[in-house]
Amino acid sequence: MPTIEEELGRRSLLYSLLMPVMSQFVPGLDKGKGMYFLFIKSEAKTPSGLVARPVLTSYYKSTHFKDRPYDPYTNYTSPNETILCPDSYQSMYSQMLCGLCQHKEVLRVGAVFASGFIRAIKFLEKHWRLLCNDIRTGTIDSQITDQSVREAVMKILKPDPKLADFIEAECSKDSWQGIITRLWPNTKYVDVIVTGTMSQYIPTLDYYSNGLPLVCTMYASSECYFGVNLNPLCKPSEVSYTLVPTMAYFEFLPVQRNNGVTSSISVPKTLNEKEQQELVDLVDVKLGQEYELVVTTYSGLYRYRVGDVLRVAGFKNNAPQFNFICRKNVVLCIDSDKTDEVELQNAVKNAVNHLLPFGATLAEYTSYADTTTIPGHYVLYWELSLNGNTPIPPSVFEDCCLTIEESLNSVYRQGRVCDKSIGPLEIKVVEPGTFDKLMDYAISLGASINQYKTPRCVKFAPIVELLNSRAVSSYFSPKCPKWFPGHKQWSNNN
Structure with missing residues (x-):
């Protein structure tokens, strides 16, 4: 997807809205840290020399993320160096190690998708013995060879046999039910996307977290960032997003349902003339109606079909709020x-x-x-x-x-x-x-x-x-x- 420097600032603005919303529902989030498992992917270049990389990689590598001023609401257990490490094993290992070392400070945990967070727990299930050894001795496993990662982790890692014994005792138990609240006892919620097909992970997350709230804070894609969840502690099945109209120009193509089934024919990303005439503006959507989301972005996409089907769930004042229903294809x-x-x-x-x-x-x-x-x-x-x-x-x-x-x-x-x-x-x-x-x-x-x-x-x-x-x-x-x-x-x- 094409993007421009200005777009990173716009996306940073949306990120800055998340914690003020959360703090209305969960007090004291400025008194600790978030343990989030965030990753980058190595870059490529187009034949013309433009950098090509995933949208989140672009954000994490930008000055908006790397040089962000200190904010107690966006204080993470993972140093930037561990997030920016291109080796997925070293990145996961070092982020988990830092999260365990700071286990009492963790107030919230998460990843982008529910599947990514569960993968982190599975990683811990497989490698906890190595991690305990590092915490007990105050050294980093030799498989972590990235020097910047080692230096960043060593600023956090200190020999702590008592903590190592505690982690070993919990991870050695037959059941891993509630492992999140057992290892990170002050955790207040799990911050992951559990809408759409991610909803199948809800039982697993409930098992590992002892039923902590599952919070979907924002709605975004590679094309554009869309909006926020103004009621983050709602049930996952009731999540709705309020679109922020300055993120892009949003239009909506009505979706016809027949016998409760959404038509899901694979469609092109552009609109034909008839469909363009059917488009509805954000201010004109109707309660209960389903629409396919169409965006015109600052970065150059014009009336682009994102492929998401949304249903108007209600209104915040006059602002429509949408349930994510499915991908259209x-x-x-x-x-x-x-x-x-x-x-x-x-x-x-x-x-x-x-x-x-x-x-x-x-x-x-x-x-x-x-x-x-x-x-x-x-x-x-x-x-x-x-x-x-x-x-x-x-x-x-x-x-x-x-x-x-x-x-x-x-x-x-x-x-x-x-x-x-x-x-x-x-x-x-x-x-x-x-x-x-x-x-x-x-x-x-x-x-x-x-x-x-x-x-x-x-x-x-x-x-x-x-x-x-x-x-x-x-x-x-x-x-x-x-x-x-x-x-x-x-x-x-x-």
């Missing part, structure tokens, strides 16, 4: 069916209820439209967290398959039942750690660790091969879902 398609990510998320959410009696939860998932079979079928890859000792019978996973199919739209079910154009849905259970491997692979190809989100659909052959190679069991829907001929059917082409 299709996730899965075999035939005439078109399944978007919000449909898939809801279907999976319904299915995982079958796992609860067995003490199991869904840690991560993705999907694949397998057209190598005749007919093609949906494949879901599930990584489970097993908190109980009761084996899960195959029939339970078959029930999960059927529940997902029952939860999908009527076009899909017609293809399964009547047209026979779609085969039975399949769930493949994969080994623990599979999705960490998937993320590592994506990062090795150039993805940004700071902005990585697990794809809800995969198509790239090496990724499908990776997932298949780690599958430990496979289950199919035992019968067709319900579908009633004669009911009005909805098509994405209507």
Whole structure:
């Protein structure tokens, strides 16, 4: 996305609004620090010599971030050097080490996305022994070779056997439930994005945090920063954002829903003449209506379709507030069916209820439209967290398959039942750690660790091969879902 220097100042302004909003709901945030796991990605250059890098990398490397004046509300446990380290392992290790050393000062924890914060907890689960050794001896592990990182960490790290013993005792326990509040006892909330597909991480975050508030403070993208959440302690399902009209020029394309399903046809980023005539200004949006967000930015994007579908949830004075509903693009398609990510998320959410009696939860998932079979079928890859000792019978996973199919739209079910154009849905259970491997692979190809989100659909052959190679069991829907001929059917082409 094109950007200009002025845009960094505008984004800094939005960041400066977050803590004044939070302090209205959580007092005393100026009395401690935030433990945030923030990362950069190495830069590239375009053929013309322009710097190309992720938007957050651009911000963290700017003087707006690096040379920011001291502010008790934006005081982090991670020194700038640890955030700006391009090696993801060294960056994560050093940030975690600094967070543990300052554990009593931490009042809030977070990352950009829920998935990123959970990855940090998983990192701690794997490397706590090394971290304890560093704290006990006051030295840094030899794998941390970045000199600027070592120097910055040594300003914080002092030999503390008592703290090392405390961390070791907590991390050695059989259960990691509440590990956040156990290690960082003064934490008041978890600051991560848990809207959209990130909502599937809510149970895991609740488990690790003992039910601390999950706060979504802002709404932003690479194209533009949009707005803030003025009621940050609301339930994740009720999060709404108030757009800041000076961030860009916002317009809204009405989205038609039919039988409760948002049309999710993959669309170009530009508007045709008819769509331009349908655009609605920010002041003219209607309560309850859904819109596709269109932006004209100071950096040069003109009437650009962001791809997000928003619903008008209410108003703050006269300012509209929006729920994030979904990305508009299709996730899965075999035939005439078109399944978007919000449909898939809801279907999976319904299915995982079958796992609860067995003490199991869904840690991560993705999907694949397998057209190598005749007919093609949906494949879901599930990584489970097993908190109980009761084996899960195959029939339970078959029930999960059927529940997902029952939860999908009527076009899909017609293809399964009547047209026979779609085969039975399949769930493949994969080994623990599979999705960490998937993320590592994506990062090795150039993805940004700071902005990585697990794809809800995969198509790239090496990724499908990776997932298949780690599958430990496979289950199919035992019968067709319900579908009633004669009911009005909805098509994405209507």
